Amino acid sequence: DGGITQSxxxxxxxEGQNVTLSCEQNLNHDAMYWYRQDPGQGLRLIYYxxxxxxxxxxDIAEGYSVSREKKESFPLTVTSAQKNPTAFYxxxxxxxxxxxxxNEQFFGPGTRLTVL
Amino acid sequence: AQTVTQxxxxxxxxxxxxxxxxxTYDTSxxxxxxxxxxxxxxxxxxxxxxxxxxxxxxxxxxxxxxNFQKAAKSFSLKISDSQxxxxxxxFCAFMRNNxxxxxxxxxxxxxxxxx
Numbered sequence: 330d331g332g333i334t335q336s337x338x339x340x341x342x343x344e345g346q347n348v349t350l351s352c353e354q355n356l357n358h359d360a361m362y363w364y365r366q367d368p369g370q371g372l373r374l375i376y377y378x379x380x381x382x383x384x385x386x387x388d389i390a391e392g393y394s395v396s397r398e399k400k401e402s403f404p405l406t407v408t409s410a411q412k413n414p415t416a417f418y419x420x421x422x423x424x425x426x427x428x429x430x431x432n433e434q435f436f437g438p439g440t441r442l443t444v445l
Numbered sequence: 446a447q448t449v450t451q452x453x454x455x456x457x458x459x460x461x462x463x464x465x466x467x468x469t470y471d472t473s474x475x476x477x478x479x480x481x482x483x484x485x486x487x488x489x490x491x492x493x494x495x496x497x498x499x500x501x502x503x504x505x506x507x508x509x510x511x512n513f514q515k516a517a518k519s520f521s522l523k524i525s526d527s528q529x530x531x532x533x534x535x536f537c538a539f540m541r542n543n544x545x546x547x548x549x550x551x552x553x554x555x556x557x558x559x560x
Contacts (some may be wrong), residue, residue, distance in 0.1 A: 350510075360545070360546060369454070369552070369553070369555075370553065371449075371451075371536055371549075371550035371551050371552045371553050372490075372536070372550045372551055373550070374547065377545070377547070387547075417488065419490065421490075423546050425546075426543070426544070426545050426546045430476050431540055431542070431546055432546055433492060433495075434546060434548060435491035436489065437491075438487075438488065438489055439488050
């Protein structure tokens with residue numbers, strides 16, 4: 330089945346440790362995105378990538394890093410510099426925007442990160 | 446920068462009745478897209494309906510319809526014949542045209558459908 334997978338579903342880490350969240354898609358999408366969701370709030374964009382080996386900061390990139398070495402994969406690292414990392418993290422992907430119309434973003438099931 | 450505001454943190458509706466969720470946005474753009482997403486307890490984000498700003502006709506998808514008022518920058522979602530499975534968080538989202546598919550989300554409305 331085609332889709333977006335995020336692993337693990339729940340992740341626990343000690344304060345001060347870096348942690349990497351996985352996001353893989355087999356939809357042949359060009360673009361991938363990472364969002365953060367806090368309780369009772371909407372999604373906020375952390376990073377996005379329109380093409381392999383290129384990515385841009387979103388609205389809340391501080392304390393996070395990403396890589397895009399393969400089209401299918403867009404891992405997110407939550408570093409110790411992120412002051413409040415406990416949140417729900419959603420990955421999404423889409424075909425690259427042509428500028429004429431939009432392309433729907435498809436979302437993964439998310440990873441709940443808890444920092445103890 | 447665009448902002449999206451959902452002024453109703455929580456709402457409830459009786460099964461089979463109709464409910465309207467509100468959304469306002471702020472932008473200086475003329476060409477854009479608006480969306481409603483549903484996030485059920487599973488937390489999977491599901492696209493419910495979208496509206497292109499250049500279209501005057503309101504979008505409809507089965508029991509879901511929107512009231513798009515471009516001048517007022519308002520984009521409400523009406524759910525008719527509410528079902529228990531409609532219980533979820535609902536997010537309004539904005540996307541500029543020619544902006545790389547970037548979405549800006551509102552804070553969400555928690556909808557509870559009561560039997």
